[in-house]
Amino acid sequence: MRGGLRGFAVFLACIALGVAAIAAVNSVSAMMTRGIESEGRAILGGDARFGLVQRTATPEELDYLGSLGKVAAVTSMRSMARTASGEGDPTLVELKAIDGAYPLYGRAETTPAAPLADLLAERNGRFGALAAPELLERMNVRPGAVLRLGSIEVELRGVLDREPDVLSDGFIFAPRLLVSAAAMDATGLVQPGSLVEHDYKVRLDRTVRADDLTADANARFPQAGWNVRTADRAAPALQRNIERFGQFLTLVGLAILVVGGVGVANAVNAYLAGKRRVIATFKSLGAGGPFVVRVYLIQILILATLGVALGLVLGAAAPFLAAGALRAALPVAAEPSVYPLALLAAAAFGYLTALAFALLPLGATRDVAATALFRDASGNGTGRRPRAAYLAVVAGLVLLIAGLALLMADDRRVAATFLLATAVAFVVLRGVGFLVGRLARAAPRVRNVPLRLALGNIHRLGALTPSVVLSLGLGLTLLVALATIDTDLRREISGELARRAPDFFFVDIQNGEIEPFRARVAALAPRSTLDAAPMLRGRITKLNGVEASEAKVPPEGAWVLRGDRGITYAGTLPENSRLEAGEWWPKTYEGEPLVSFAAEQAGQLGLHVGDTITVNVLGRDITARIANLRDVEWESLSINFVMVFSPNAFRGAPHAWLATLDIPNTTMAVEKDVLRGIADSYPAVTTVRVKDALDAVNRLVAQLAIGIRAAAAVALVASVLVLAGALASGSRGRIRDAVVLKTLGGTRRTLIAAYTSEYMLLGLATALFALLAGGLAAWYAVARIMQLPFHFDWRIAAATILTALVVTVGIGLAGTWRVLGQKAAPVLREL
Structure with missing residues (x-):
């Protein structure tokens, strides 16, 4: 090592980059998760939260909650707010009503700073309200402005700068408007069947285990149907999203390490080629193959330690660098720290990858005779394969890497698919490199000298073809796949989905107002189409008599059992659906409650025709038998439900209606007329413009895309590093070839043209593979997993080909100048 470590810069960079990516992602994820857990009480707004949908707690239930500790009641719903003067358009708001006990934990920050009770109190016949800056x-x-809310006017008395329990409410679609419970009662917005949530947050008087509290509450009130959540899982949706996105980026980081592993193998190969005379001398003096392997394995482990340490330093710094931005985006005290488990996992991946890719060239050197090493002036090696024992150890290390990745994964199916795809891409790229070499060998002899030399360089012994195709191919494939998925998502949300979707959704249309509502809409927007369906909210509590909490379902189907679902009843098969199994009930059916279940979700839950489900609706458990399974066109954004019940299941139950409005050739003026007209005539009806909803989703996708593109960019950087290392590792043979060709009359111009042609051919072949493999991966993700239309953007193809050519030719020519500048005499003496 004192003799120099030239060529190991790429080795260190590849290991450090992959380790840093994994360490950074897991450290930031751990910081966010720990921040949520440490502030669980403030985020939840209590030690425990008892949630009810579409109904308030009964006196008996309130007495029980009061026996547990201090209770704060919160009511939430979406509504429309508009200025009292009528200027401007009605605006969708997330309305939240609180009582005097709120908040039990944490602190609401307002401008001006004053007690919430004072800001929201009734003065001069108007209640106060606080609004989010948005x-x-x-x-x-x-x-100071006056807003119309339902049947009353409220006065904006300040700005709600920080809401302590906002994260526990899940995805907030519209800006917050905070009022008192008395103001909510006065608005008249809460009517039978309204889509409203009532949360009772409790500061417990004594310490109670979360499971015991849930079991006790459900045992005392088995028909309550409340959703019990404790402070240890204050924001489960956010935590799941952090874990999933962290898992995805960790897998991308592992892919970066795999790409870097090629650089490790190239660097070790190049280093051993430079030490061939030393190794030959060792063997001539009696050293055995195991001795040689141990000597250089120790050096590689020392270097791997340096690379891992550098990556860990960068990864450990990530939470400190990201904390400020995360605090601004999420109201969580993201206190940066060093997270040993995250760093340990990254270090393990780094060491295992370095060993797996270093053992192959080491094993190949073990049994090479000293005479062969002395004769190998080119440094290209003998092509000997490592012993079976080395191959077995490498296979074991690869399995250990995969096992560690699966152990860390939240969704092991997705992780296994990703790992399998990476392994297949790795094997296929080796095959592509071999195929490119065979095609170059089989190509007819050409008269153009530079092209002939380029084809010869592609298929000769020790050619760069396998390393270039493998290193650049993995990075470009990942880049093509991620860019295509991102492009298709954006196209679907802002283009195809927007064209197919209705223009408006209407929520909370009272049962007795549905026909006058239809007439009012027809007057506001002639030739429009209004589709309406009754809607209630219910939570699945049992599957075939088994408690839903005990049912074992895959992650992709767990959302159906999580929280409350919209449900409806119908006498006929809904539009945008078709029967897959079973039969629809007659319009006059009066037997046991029946339900039609969406076929995809039924498959995820393991349900079939004839099975039973129990749903809690308005505090009552209703058990229904599955009469049929439906294939639902969710992408139409029409009115669709996972569960459609027979009409007799909810006879007499209070409910509201959900409606969609499609206006042909609509204009902004017509949309404003509908928005204002419905707000004036039906102040309790919530109106949602689909365009606004899609814009919100598009913004969310754009934020996620930043992280995805950053990960793809790091993967491409790793590929470039590996490519540079591959070219550097082959420089010894290139120098010999260049000197011989110049001695035989080759000009610098001819050699540059030959090398440029070689790099262009390799870059083009790699880009074509990346387009095929990346497009196939994107098709599977978009069409199979997301079930959206797949489109391949040829701009991505052009950008990929251009990137491949620029990278390979640019880096190749950068290394060629050193090759062409070598003096002939020192090289010729060694031939």
């Missing part, structure tokens, strides 16, 4: 901007109002 709402003030949307409505172009300031504190």
Whole structure:
């Protein structure tokens, strides 16, 4: 090692880059998860939260909650707010009503700073309200303005800067408007069947285990149907999203390490080629193959330690660098720290990858005779394969890497698919490299000298073809796949989905108002189409008599059992659906409750025709038998439900209606007329413009795309590093070839043209494979997993080919100048 470590810069960079990516992702994820857990009480708004949908707690239930500790009641729903003067358009708001005990934990920050009770109290016949900054901007109002909310007017008395329990409410679609419980009662918005959530947050008087509390509450009130959540899982949806996105980026980081592993193998090969005379001398003096392997394995482990340490330093710094941005985006005290488990996992991946890729060239050198090493002036090696024992150890290390990745994964099916795809891509790329070499060998002899030399360089012994195709191919494949998925998502959301979707959704249309509502819509928008369906909210509590919490379902189907679902009843098969199994019930059916289940979700839950499900609706458990399974066109954004019941299942139950409105050739003026007309005539009806909803989803996808593109960019950087290392590792043979060709009359111009042609051919072949493999991976993700239309953007193809050519030719020519500048005499003496 004192003799120099030239060529190991790529080795160190590849290991450090992959380790840093994995360490950074897992450290930031751990910081966010720990922040949520440490502030669980403030995020949840209590030690425990008892949630009810579409009904308030009964006196007996309230007495029970009061026996546990201090209770704060919160009511949430979506509604429309508009200025009292009628200026501007009605705006969708997330309305939240609180009582005097709120908040039990944490602190609401307002401008001006004052007690919530004072800001929300009734003065001069008007209740107070606090608005999120976004709402003030949307409505172009300031504190002091008067808003119309339902049947009353409220006065904006300040800005709600920070809401302590906002994360526990899940995805907030619209800006927040905070009022008192008395103001909510006065609005008249909460009517039978309204889509409203009532949360009772409790500061417990004594320490109770979460499972015991849930079991006790359900045992005392088995028909309550409440969703019990404790502080240890204050924001489960956010935590799941952090874990899933962290898992995805960890797998991408592992792919970066695999790409870097090729660089490790190239660097070790090049280093051993430079030490061939030393190794030959060792063997001539009696050293055995195991001795040689141990000597250089120790050096490689020392270097791997340096690379891992550098990566860990970068990864450990990530939480400190990201904490400020995360605090601004999420109201969580993201306190940066060093996370040993995250760093340990990254270090393990780094060491295992370095060993797996270093053992192959080491094993190949073990049994090479000293005479062969002395004769190998080119440094290209003898082509000997390692012993079976080395291959077995490498296979074991690869399995250990895969096992560790699966152990860390939240969704092992996705992780296994990713690992399998990476392994297949690795094997296929080796085959592509071999195929490119065979095609170059089989190509007819050409008269153009540079092209002939280029084809010869592609298939000769020790050619760069396998390393270039493998290193650049993995990075470009990942780049093509991620870019295509991102492009298709954006096209679907902003283009195809927007064209197919209705223009408006209407929620909370009262049962007795549905026909007058139809007439009002027809007057506001002639030739429009209004589709309506009754809607209730219910939570699945049992599957075939087994508690839903005990059912074993795959992650992709768990969302159906999580929380409350929209449900409906119908006498006929809904539009945008077709029967897959079973039969639909007659319109006059009066037997046991029946339900039609979406076929895809039924398959995920393991349900079949004839099975039973129990759903809690308005505090009552209703058990229904599955009469049929439906194939549902979710992508139409029409009214669709996972569960459609027979009409007799909910006879007499209070409910509201959900409606969609499609206006042909609509204009902004027509949409504003509908928005204002419905708000004036039906203030309790919530109106949602689909365009606004899609814009919100598009913004979310754009934020996720930043992380995905950054990961793809790091993968491409790793590929470039490996490519540079591959070219550097072959420089010894290139120098010999260049000197011989110049001695035989080759000009610098001819050699440059030959090398440029070689790099262009390799880059083009690699880009074509990346387009095929990346497009196939994107098709599977978009068409099979997301079930969206797949489109391949040829701009991505052009960008991929251009990137491959620029990278390979640019890096190749950068290394060629050193090759062409070598003096002939020192090289010729060694031939």
